[in-house]
Amino acid sequence: MSENRKLAVRTGRKILEEVSSLSESRNMKTYPVGGFVRDLILGKEGTDIDFVVEGDAIQLAEAFRKQYRSGKVVTYPRFGTAMLQYKNYKLEFVSARSEHYDPLSRKPSVQKADLTSDLSRRDFTINTLAIEISPENFGRLIDIFGGLRDIEVKIIRTPLDPVITFSDDPLRIMRAIRFATVLDFEIEEKTFRAIIETRDRLKIISQERITEEFRKMLLAYRPSRGLDLMKETGLLDIILPELTLMTGVEQRDDYHHKDVFYHTLQVLDNISQKTDKFELRLAALFHDVAKPQTKRFIEGTGWTFHGHEDLGARMVGQIGKRMRLPIQTIKYIQKLVRLHLRPMQLVDESVTDSAIRRLMVDAGEELDDLMMLCRADITSKNPRKVERYHTNFDRVEKKMKEVEEKDKLRNFKLAIDGNTIMEALGIPPGPTVGRIKQEIKDAVLDGKISNDEEACYNYLMKIKD
Template structure:
């Protein structure tokens, strides 16, 4: 059994809470995730405090003791926030909530400790530790949250339909906790989440996307992805991913079903990178397969062009999911190029083809290869080994070529201002066409990637392009 008093003694500042609660004749408790994570031995830098009394006033007085200048007060919800010693402190006055069916913003009224614990999302988050003088370190466990943590179960404290109806975002949070903690969702809780998935439509897209990306950031994102897909939640949140289910593909180095193949790809990425946008690219890499599926006799199902169409789908998806547009190009690029490297494993592949891949991928080449390696999901160890070694060969070829001509961030050695000066022309399309022709000549191996060769080639071709301008 955990000695909670000993755990709390690690934080000297908590004695200030005890003294202030006594002075104000109020009760204060450490609640929710921090208590849960003490039991799970997970580190955490957020503390939630429940004040049976005036939470914001308690926070302001405490902040004054700690010489903290900035306290953020949310009057509508009776909450307050400030940071201290690298920890985010959240304060709330004990409250009870009622909801309008068409909004997830509650009507709030003062309440008791029981009222406040009743309104919480899951039993594992209803645990509270007393910070009060007469009961310091005592665990309040009204709903059996400790037992659910030990049994690795996600369940709602009240009837799950009531809990999800009040705040549908809790459906996503249930999936997120299952993925993060690798817990199971209790049967009735999961059934209600499935039946009420459509209620997510009243929740802001930003909040849904935030929870979805926390699922993607989990150690094994497939736990959450499968829960969403198999219980109808994905169809509401990300229909393009739901549509991957049941789409068959050739099994050579993939799982037969595109959705389950995608789950393995994302898990493979999660084992080697925390880059959430690389994980998202893995999720989206085959997103156009349902649109491009075609059966060819003797070959089976094909998906010609799915990489290009998938890349083109990204802009609309980014807008709908309210994703940051500065990440769009990165994801588009990886989706567009994810089939390119495997085509370059043959012995006779030219330096030119290698250069084109390196130029297209630019600084994201390593991420592209990481995605390609994650894309190998066969259950046949020999095939996996073969395909992974193929990607090793591609990278060896890339390094050889890059060492020869330092092409990683390729541009014509002859710059636009020099072209304009020699040709006596202003900025124009012709300048870009000449630069492009020089780059193509280098990529095709016609000339070396040196200034001298590029400049001489420019002198040879410039008249041809100047004629077109006239």
């Protein structure tokens, strides 16, 4: 049905009027739909606009490009879809269609249809909303499946049978979790049960698409909600089983929660209040991933997890490859996981400049991110303990600043390289070169010699035998 309610479009109004004028000149009806309309109701106006066209969407997009000199039109004829960039807007035109899915694929067969049929094929009621853009009815809301009410009561619900909706396109399972997390909505009970019933269908979805939905979920204000929903529905067992293993793993209750899984979710939320950097949020998610494998009970001490940082870094390599993460992202997360315990080891007043230097050199450009992760890792419920740990990190950062001012270590590079060592000693490439270079580097970091070419060369001559 059509609502009497009209939505105000401000920044993008001119574009919608241009699309409307072009459509009417070609006897087509065109409607903005989906996320753009949903966000208007939520008080936001986006720059990605999807249009449903009762007519030839590709033809309309080409006409728009020609008349308004937009960017190149990218077309997908099989789906009657065309995309283009116009100013700072991303516009997508889709011919109204119905879809039928093969059980073994998420690619549907497509038939032309009207607006109602097109909206019914969409994932959730909150995305089935449309508005009119004709001059006489500009902004009038079209709500056939109760999407407005579901937004008002904060519900994620499918317009049709959720089992069919998720079976047809299993990626919608992850989208349900993502929308519930990002919008802070509840998943309606029947829809929730359907996620559990159809979750194994996710196996036909490419990992890249799953990871992209996971990325959007992790960038929510409170991403722990999404991880909790994934755990409740069994999706975590399928996508990140390593995290499921952390559930119920107890640890010493000093500056952590007792349960490693829920401690990790708290760390994730803590760091999410400080940064929108996806890679850093992932590091928070994986920083204790190896605790289940390294758990040992020591009488008088309790549960320990010796070496979990090193094993965790290796596990991140495997997880990152499975998630199809870029190599540089994997290496970044591995570095932070490997180093996340080091700053806490430097809180003692007697710690040497040498130990501070080593951490700064090892962390390099990621030092600030490492310290942010360490502070997020404090999840004690005892305010005095929290204050004490933050004071300790303040002390470590003060020492780092003092050493940095003296040594300029943030972008440390040894003044002598492997070629110089080989040439001076007349030796071929091999592990000996690396060992000697490390020995020189240790001497610099320990303050025995300065990091200049002459001092490093003289030290090389001293230790060569």
